[in-house]
Amino acid sequence: MLARAQFQRLDPDFRRQSLIEATARCLARYGIGGTSVRVICAEAGVSAGLLRHYFAGIDELVAETYADVGDTLVANMIAAADKAGPDPREQLRAFVMASFKPPIADPDLLATWLAFWSLIKSDPRIRELHTENYASHRRPVERMVAEILGPEASDVDVRLTAVGVTALVDGLWLEICLDASSFTPEEASRIADKWLNTLVGDPLKVLAD
Amino acid sequence: MLARAQFQRLDPDFRRQSLIEATARCLARYGIGGTSVRVICAEAGVSAGLLRHYFAGIDELVAETYADVGDTLVANMIAAADKAGPDPREQLRAFVMASFKPPIADPDLLATWLAFWSLIKSDPRIRELHTENYASHRRPVERMVAEILGPEASDVDVRLTAVGVTALVDGLWLEICLDASSFTPEEASRIADKWLNTLVGDPLKVLAD
């Protein structure tokens, strides 16, 4: 009887990445409570012991998954902004609108995100990653806002405007992921447009009055 | 030797409530992953077996905690709105501003909330409670918005305006809880004020243009 190969020996980098992606799928599907070493490895089609061959433990794997998902997300949004051309106003608009359509407006993504957020309290590494990711999300917003408002705008104006943009986008994103039936992506875009016009419509001293 | 009383026999309603509050504290402090039957009961100063004397299981206890925390939250915000007097505009403003100050703007509360949200995917009861709580949060917003916009405003206008208010408030609340250093409650209020003026400044056809 011819013995079938019992496993495949793959490129280490590929295996690492496939474990990370399996973790993301599990977090999206089962939440943090249902995502264990064995569940992840089954999803990746791999024995449970292999996890510790590539990662110091499940906590490290989850952290690397956070970094991976977060980077992909920010990269997606920046790519959307870049595609909008050179006008910073159009860039910001594209950046914002990308949040209301797939793959960003996605209940699975929110579920994954919630799993990460729920670890911030207990896991210092996750807390660190969150701070980094949040900064790399806000940085481009502040850059675009600064360009739109022009050099006369104060730092406070820029900062608060960016905060306002981020807040509305996060809130709409949250709601549309939690309950897609409460409003459509187009409606979200209309709301966001109104808000953007208000915030960056008057080029001077928008919020610090 | 005089034997000390080994436990206290308390009013069932009181014990139930103390278990619920202990659960809320544990969720805030340790997250969903660190909140087990034994941890909750230790926090409540009670033996582990007692949980099942008052609740069908830990899932039910967590669900009741969700209902309790959610109701308290909504009640707080409605109380803030009521204290603002009869003008619906001032009511809405007070309702919104309450989100940026304690006890609503509180990292522990967000942590608790994240724990609940992370269960929506897997626990149908939690999903149900979320829908209810969300509705009871939006209902007063829509009521106030409708009063402000007046009878000429279409249902779509009212709905989308309420969505916009809720989204900005949620986003600002999220950010201020996650990182209190990024802006102050006063700054959040200024941003929200600007948004409210935009949304309900023009009494007609605000968003459906």
Added chain:
DNA sequence: CCAGCAATATGACATCTGTATAACAAAGCC
């Protein structure tokens, strides 16, 4: 084609989980 290394699998481990069961004890009733 063989040797040796590294990727992968296997099984065992202590610990923690939620729950079930039974013994205990505190308060109320007669």
Added chain:
DNA sequence: GGCTTTGTTATACAGATGTCATATTGCTGG
């Protein structure tokens, strides 16, 4: 004061968890 009720504890159990030590196995350089 004894009895009943039931709030409360203690213990045990099966299963799941993360990790570890060890045994395989696939691949590659000679």
